[in-house]
Amino acid sequence: MEETTVKRPNLSLLEKESIREIYSAALRILESVGVEINNFEALELLHQNDVIVDFNKKRAKFPQDIVEKCVKSVPSEIKIYSRDGKHDLLLKDNNVHFDPGSAAINILDDGVIRKPVSDDLEKFVRLAHHLEYIHAQSTALVITDVPERFVDRYRLYIVLKNSTKPVITGAFTKDGVHEMKNLLEIVIDRGDIAKKPIAIFDACPTPPLEWSEITSQNLIDCARYRIPVELVSMPLAGATSPATLAGSIVQHTAETLSGIVIAQLVNRGAPCIYGGSPAIFDMRQGTTPMGAIETIMIDCAYAQIGKFLGLPTHAYLGLSDSKTVDSQSGFESALGIFLGALTGINVISGPGMLDFESCQSMEKLVIDNEICGMALRMIQGIQVSNESLAEGLIREIGPGGYFLNSRHTLKWFRKEQFIPSILIDRMTTSSWQNRGSKTTLQRAKEEVKRILAEHEPEALSPDIEKELESMAEKWRFA
Template sequence: MNYASSHGEGIAYRTLTAEQIHDIHSASCRILEEVGVIVHHDEAAELLKKWGAYIDADGRTHIPEAMVKRALHTAPSRITVYNRLGEPVIWLEKSNVHFGAGSDTLIYLDPFTGERRSWTSQDVAAAVRVVDALPQLDFVMSMGMLSDVDIRMINRVQYALMIKNSVKPQVVIAEDASTVADIQEMAAAAVGGKEKLKHRPHFVLYCEPTSPLQLPFESIDKLLFAAENKIPVNFACGAVEGASTPVTVAGTVAQANAEALCGLVVHQLKNPGAPFLYGYGGSPLDMRSMGAIYAVPEVMLLQGALCDLGRFYSLPTWGYAGCSSSKAFDEQAVVDGTMFTLMGALQGCNLMHDVFYIESGRTGSLNLLVLMDEVISRSRFLLNGVNTTPEYLAVEAVKRVGPGGNYLGDPHTAKHFREKWQPSLSDYSSFSSWEAAGSKKMEARIQEKLRTILEEHKPMPLDSEVEAKIDAVIRSAQERLGI
């Protein structure tokens, strides 16, 4: 492992050597060629067969390395994502880093009472407004599974809540291609039409294979729809090391990489040049509890390998940050979330989600979300590195002050002191000053900030005509589903 830096990208931590990257790529191509995948989608199977894949007697599709090379050649190396106002705000390339919340937690941990309960539409709307207000969070996700909506409508209603309560881009979950089509309709209504949305994408679609080595119909149907409509999409396995992928980090990377590359091949065969986000996730199986766990060192190694491979392939990368396996907003949650956030930033992962997850993604904590906003700020400051231009080397200031002097009154200090990193939550005052201000510990300061956001932050509203179009999409879907 080593540190490397390049102009414009700040500090970057490398997990793999060039030789290891070659070995993993070779192993992944061997998996696709020798083991093959099961494709549960006729159009995708025909595309693969037409362009050189082989289907054996057991129904496995074997993909030659030449098809992988072709897909890597046509896939774009950068993706720009826009906010609801049509402004570019996310640049997915090289080692640029962006952070956002997570999706579909089952339990809402009330930030003020500590109560654990199911999410309501009101809770999700409030949580999205918090993400909209926090300056270090770049995109929103659906936050929680709605308990007050028919299960067939959850993803559509979640999207309506996201786009009504934040101007920030989104990463979306959808159960099938028809849901993606409805989400596309709502996004197009908000940003000025489908053609504009195609050229200035406002959301990224998340979908998965079924590990090990299966391409389910629903996921591939969404992948093909995204390719056809140039919706940025990732096809990332949710690896459970020791269960759905090999127990070793290298084995999981080899299989997960094969599954990601397989999705890329299908995607690029459908529409060469359509935007594709490369990645996968990892949660080792705890053999004591038989549960998948987040934010352990193996997961960070897995993500580091992902980032190195993504740069090798010249593909934007997808990963994780700010999440924990802790069951509460406690010291473990802070350690897990902080380490994952800092490592993801140093690894140069382009789009990191799940900031605010605890209990390995089952529960969402707004307290952790607010704290991680400051942790992201710290991490981004570190990525700036050290400026060693003459102005910052400050030799002239040293001459003016000389031996035994001080810099408080020097013009160099007046010019640059505001550039120092400033906390939004942390307290660096003396004990007496802290005590005089009420002796507020971090959790109290977080709750205070949350209350202020929830009471005062008003996201830019949609035009009433746009809101009506979004509501019409929801009603139309309900009618089609017989709800």
């Protein structure tokens, strides 16, 4: 058996000593400054477990030994299941998975940015389900045709009805997790969601160093049910965190560790994902550019901290600050997707997103799907073996020969090459002109229409669909 070597390309922005310094600084911040937590149940839980709590100030200070003990109790890998068993995710090591960005308040529709409704989310979910390199769904749009207090659970209902892929979601209300858990357990035929999680919930601290009442409760409830929770710290360098990248990463680390402690004190071994959505703050425009190279650098660096701690990782990457699908949206998204993949981030959320984190585009999603496929090919690396070196074949063909009709070429070209869809133009100029001289955006619009016309979601069983519909009815017309 011949020996094969493959080096997976990796990106490391921080040396091990720098990682230790950032982690140690975060521990000192948690112990000396602490975190404001606006939830009595969380404060009481921390107090009962030897965290120093000032109930008047709603401030908790975390002893280092408690933090480190809690970090060690987090699972180092998490399996997220799919309804059909064909799209399961294993979050560990350098496995990379992509999902669309979550909770956009707008959708780009034929060049017009507008508020989304349920039908938009249904189409978006059906599209994402068909895309090969979008491995999971998200509750991608904040719909406006359902009463606001029920939007979180109704979005999840739409996703579960229209796709078998796992979903990244989150609750907007204190009681949202409970009803969303019921939806998830209906879909897995009243199974135990702790044993077969098909969703990840986001929990976002408020920078700097604060947890709101609602998000704290969501975190507690997810931990109690053992629903995987993604801790999404969002420091803004220069605005709600230090202007230095290292300082923002220290704050991100402290905020994330505080969430891990809360989850583990609720339920030891509760699955947590070391995630985030930080950004720099643009001093000229007063905006939070998600496509900025420094934003991407913060993401990739904090993911190294998560890996150092042995935890599954997440980041918001693949987004663009452009307001339309153009060159800017292409290069910003590609930068984030490729650098995140090189870092080995387990869950990369963001494909499809424009206008910072506020807008989704179906055309951008199908374009980003191609970028994700290319990034996944790149991290497979270059296989080196006696057969792939092809020394004998080169000798056989010799000067002036052709490799096109060799058996070696037939065997290897599909293994070695990423074969893009018709969205990517690799035609000759004359062929391109004969087919209408279409731009990437034009081809993307046609691809969206084709997929939505040709592909229907895999149906739920009649009993499960009826039960879901019964729950959804009370939210839709409340």
